[in-house]
Amino acid sequence: MSPTTFRRTRRFVAAVLTAPALLLPAALVAQAPGGNTFMNIGFVGIADAGWSTEADVGSLLPGDHDPRVRGFTIPNVELTLNGAVDPYFQGFANLMYKLDDEGETGVELEEVYFLTTSLPGNLQLKGGQFFVEFGRQNTQHPHSWAFVDVPLMLGTTFGPDGLRSQGARLSWLAPTPWYTEALVTVVNSAGETAFSFQSPESPEIHGGEARDRTVENAGDLLVVPRLTTSLDLTSTQTVVVGVSAAIGPNSSGDDADTRILGADLYWKWKSLTALQGFPFVSFQAEALARRYEAVDRLSADDPLVSLPGETLTDRGGYAEILWGIKPRWVVGTRADLVDGEAGAFASALRSDRHRISPSVTWYPSEYSRIRAQYNLDHRDGLGYDHSLWVQVEFILGAHAAHRF
């Protein structure tokens, strides 16, 4: 990073950190999308309420932004900031607030990154901390999700926070007549948000102690290549497909790697005379496979027990269909499947599960949303659980522009 870039980035970070003070004048907030301020400011609040037959709701729902308890949860409140830094960079930040299952406030610098605007050769560089572009939903914030909770396979593979880390992503838009984008992300492989890699939470996967590994060479970083392409099938139908991989060291021991492969598909039909985007029908699916090398290790629960070197293989995915019946009303169903081959350590996260989740969503306006969702969950050895959740979301400030 050049000194100038560094100064700009530092200035942006400083602006982000002082931004909450700017929230006070209401006019400033609302004027943001009109281009009358230097930064767009948005605020999204999500609250969940509901009940489950499983008292430990956290054991049922792996995501950090999922309902956490029977009763009420505030799992995700986001302050989003973005704008043009200068003619060369755009800056983005997401500050996330949440209340945990004991009502304690948590704050995370969820994302902060720059995007270049003028690199030659159809290239674009992203740098900072961000949700890694693997598959479709990993980069999306809960505001863009079609369901109350994260798909099981994403939650168990990428951990409660999704796959995000610090690093850089280079993207190339191919000069083909149809959309094709190739991306390579290189990020740090350590931390809770690199769950399948060097994470202190990794004992949940392999049952041993988490080994701290130093970064010896570039191979100790997490590398995530992705290729995605899209076609308009007809004037009302579009399909986007992608393949991704994530390759990096894990913390079961030295020289142990994790490889995750993924394929994703999104198809949407929207009426030629749609009012406010309705009616529409969409289908989204992601399939993932993870090979987690676990070396010979001692059990974290009982150091007298040794666990043999093995490759832990997990497969799974989800498919969801949404039908926007008429303006502001969406019904949908998602099917989840997680299938882990048994290892020496009986990991609750890796046990076989499936789940079906019908939902109905009503948008009183573009800025509010009320969603009801039922989950029929089946965990191997534990049987069925039933959960019913209601979610309310509201948005203040800048009008969000939605990616396809």
Added chain:
Amino acid sequence: MRIRTALLGSLLWVGAWAAATPLAAQIRVVATTPDLGALAREIGGPALEITVLAKPTEDPHFVDARPSLVVSLNRADVLIEGGAELEIGWLPALLQSVRNTKIASGAPGRVSASVGVTMLEVPTSLDRSRGDVHAMGNPHFMLDPVNVKIIAAQIADRLARVDPPSAASYAANLQRFNERIDSKLAEWQGQLAPYRGARIVTYHRDFVYLAQRFGLTVAATLEERPGIAPSPAHLAQVISTMRDQGARVILVQPYQNRRTAETVARQTDATVLDMPQQPGVVPNTDTYFTLMDYLVGTLARALGPAR
């Protein structure tokens, strides 16, 4: 084997691209909506390659940011947008990915039609309890021919800067366009002059510029507030207003809820008029002039005594 397959795949990819790439260097214009595309055609003539992002029958506030639109924008020499938040729900998401400095904010290739237009309904305070108000005013300004002259001048200026060798041609086209607008405006005003002060009802607040230019009054909108679906109580109020004020026409666009309009029309003895603001929805309305001929003619017939 794998390397050979990858090489073969790459060759096929590049070959397909080469086959699909036009040889002649044309000026590529991307317009967000068909009306802006039609305007670019008037000024740029047949030599321009024009791509329109929104479909003519589509609600311009709610276009999907499909990846194919990124491809069009990536290759554009000029982007013409409505501006004033018309495309705020989708264009920013596309621009984030386009990596094309020619259409960056402030570049000669970036035309925001709303610049220079006197905006109506600019809110004095911003409050979304009043609906999805646009901070910069009502962005549906294309049905006022005077505004269109301002926008056409801006397009001609920008095309000339992007493509200097054709500057004289753009200037000549602009002059011809302006002369035609002046003569047609007089004609359209003549057609609607007998109905000055007539009350019209619309679904959204999308005919206020037309109403202002031609001396009509928007008595009510079926939407309770911008972007908020009509409630039965509000529709009852609209029906009462229409009866009190003698409003006899309800204007709807192809994507709006015609059934709601028909329900209100039945109870007020009014006529529902299909008034698409985008060229090409109705056959033979592909240009700004033929579209306005259709809209003004339809309105004049509906407001006329023959009814």
